[in-house]
Amino acid sequence: MRIVMLGLAGAGKGTQSQILKDELSLSLLSSGDLFRHHQNEGTELGMLAKNYMKNGQLVPDEITINMILDGVNDVGSGGFVLDGFPRTLSQAEALDKALTHDPIDCVVYIRVNEGELLIRLTDRLICRSCGAPYSKRILGPIKDCGKCGGQLYKREDDKPEVVKKRFKAQLPGLHQLVSYYSGQSKLVEVNGDQSVAEVSREALQASSEMMVGNPSK
Numbered sequence: 001m002r003i004v005m006l007g008l009a010g011a012g013k014g015t016q017s018q019i020l021k022d023e024l025s026l027s028l029l030s031s032g033d034l035f036r037h038h039q040n041e042g043t044e045l046g047m048l049a050k051n052y053m054k055n056g057q058l059v060p061d062e063i064t065i066n067m068i069l070d071g072v073n074d075v076g077s078g079g080f081v082l083d084g085f086p087r088t089l090s091q092a093e094a095l096d097k098a099l100t101h102d103p104i105d106c107v108v109y110i111r112v113n114e115g116e117l118l119i120r121l122t123d124r125l126i127c128r129s130c131g132a133p134y135s136k137r138i139l140g141p142i143k144d145c146g147k148c149g150g151q152l153y154k155r156e157d158d159k160p161e162v163v164k165k166r167f168k169a170q171l172p173g174l175h176q177l178v179s180y181y182s183g184q185s186k187l188v189e190v191n192g193d194q195s196v197a198e199v200s201r202e203a204l205q206a207s208s209e210m211m212v213g214n215p216s217k
């Protein structure tokens with residue numbers, strides 16, 4: 001079974017990918033991990049990507065796609081959950097083209113209310129020492145980490161104007177992908193405004209229903 005995860009950053013894709021991987025005995029292919037792997041190992045692809053990033057340029061699709069396909073090849077004929085890729089329509093088309101013989105079976109879209117997600121993300125404080133996350137709303141005016149006593153701070157990434165900007169950058173691609181995969185009848189939409197356990201229950205159920213018509217996987 002080959003699954004692609006879709007959703008805004010912060011919607012819980014990473015957590016849900018991990019759960020689907022464990023529950024369905026799949027491999028997890030995270031674009032971020034693959035990227036780091038290639039950079040740390042200093043592979044040709046990793047060095048190419050590094051050069052673009054060093055100059056403040058976007059890494060071309062071709063390089064990213066090759067990193068992903070590299071990961072797909074390592075998995076072999078086994079199933080996987082792909083997290084963080086594709087982000088654009090052209091990446092999705094390139095992925096389909098490369099996987100003609102063993103295509104993506106199911107695309108899980110974790111749909112969240114943007115207003116809710118904005119509140120959830122911008123509410124977060126992080127411990128400077130141990131990285132533990134805290135919610136201002138829940139904890140009130142606290143200053144120190146309950147685990148290690150470290151100082152809590154708001155990450156630059158979690159400031160409302162930054163999060164809004166991130167949404168704005170991600171939404172057009174996300175909407176295109178949703179309609180692309182929906183056109184292929186592969187999309188399952190899951191309500192992401194629920195607890196982690198509820199989201200994963202919905203995701204598991206939806207993806208297994210998707211496989212009913214395709215029992216060979």
Ligand SMILES: [Zn+2]
Nearest residue numbers: 127130145148
């Ligand atoms: Zn701490």
